[in-house]
Amino acid sequence: MSNEAIKFNDVSLIYGTSTNQTKVLKGIDFNINSDEIVSIVGPSGSGKTSIIMLAAGLEKASSGSICIHSNEITVLNENELSLIRRQHIGIVFQSFYLIPNLSALENVMLSLEANQKYNMEDQAVELLTNFGLSHRIDHLPSELSGGEQQRVAIARALINKPSIILADEPTGNLDEENSQHMMELLFDYTKKNKTSLVMVTHDSEMAHKCDRIIEIKDGKIA
Numbered sequence: 001m002s003n004e005a006i007k008f009n010d011v012s013l014i015y016g017t018s019t020n021q022t023k024v025l026k027g028i029d030f031n032i033n034s035d036e037i038v039s040i041v042g043p044s045g046s047g048k049t050s051i052i053m054l055a056a057g058l059e060k061a062s063s064g065s066i067c068i069h070s071n072e073i074t075v076l077n078e079n080e081l082s083l084i085r086r087q088h089i090g091i092v093f094q095s096f097y098l099i100p101n102l103s104a105l106e107n108v109m110l111s112l113e114a115n116q117k118y119n120m121e122d123q124a125v126e127l128l129t130n131f132g133l134s135h136r137i138d139h140l141p142s143e144l145s146g147g148e149q150q151r152v153a154i155a156r157a158l159i160n161k162p163s164i165i166l167a168d169e170p171t172g173n174l175d176e177e178n179s180q181h182m183m184e185l186l187f188d189y190t191k192k193n194k195t196s197l198v199m200v201t202h203d204s205e206m207a208h209k210c211d212r213i214i215e216i217k218d219g220k221i222a
């Protein structure tokens with residue numbers, strides 16, 4: 001596997017119809033190496049979430065090239081994209097997307113194949129325990145605080161041991177102390193597993209703890 005985990009080449013993204021277009025990204029280029037920790041910063045509405053969605057193949061680029069471990073993903077169909085996601089990517093969404101009628105443990109194991117669930121249950125419990133949620137394993141999302149839901153969402157992103165973690169404001173709902181703790185867990189995990197981590201954040205202190213900062217401004221890299 002090449003050392004390049006993610007490569008964007010002249011990527012643009014336009015939302016809307018031909019008569020009412022919003023140009024969100026206007027020619028974005030960057031490489032992120034395996035085992036690199038990179039933050040994406042920029043004003044609200046500058047396209048940070050869009051970059052995460054494009055890298056995960058959950059949004060289609062209007063033009064340009066996006067490679068995940070040397071696989072050009074802009075040409076793939078939905079089945080091929082979901083395979084790439086399953087093989088390589090863990091995503092922490094800005095608004096968690098936990099399934100309301102599943103417990104914390106079931107949410108963490110959601111993306112696993114049926115035949116993996118039995119084997120992976122111990123690991124899911126261990127992950128939740130590491131995240132300070134051993135007493136919340138069988139709770140529903142509605143019975144968890146925002147910070148607890150966020151930790152479940154992060155555990156869910158890590159259960160498959162992804163080589164790339166995409167995290168959209170992963171500490172946005174945590175207080176100072178908890179977000180510090182969460183960052184340590186994420187950084188430890190990425191270092192131990194030689195994973196690349198791409199993290200959108202508003203917190204400049206957190207951004208400066210990353211290996212590199214990519215700043216987005218007016219749809220371009222500043």
Ligand SMILES: Nc1ncnc2c1ncn2[C@@H]1O[C@H](COP(=O)(O)OP(=O)(O)O)[C@@H](O)[C@H]1O
Pocket residue numbers: 015016022024042043044045046047048049050051
């Ligand atoms: N599905 C969509 N359809 C139309 N416009 C969108 C859509 N998603 C996002 N946008 C617009 O694209 C811009 C960038 O959004 P986003 O990537 O969410 O920014 P950020 O995460 O930096 O706040 C915003 O102006 C937003 O309103």
Ligand SMILES: [Mg+2]
Pocket residue numbers: 048049050094168
């Ligand atoms: Mg966003």
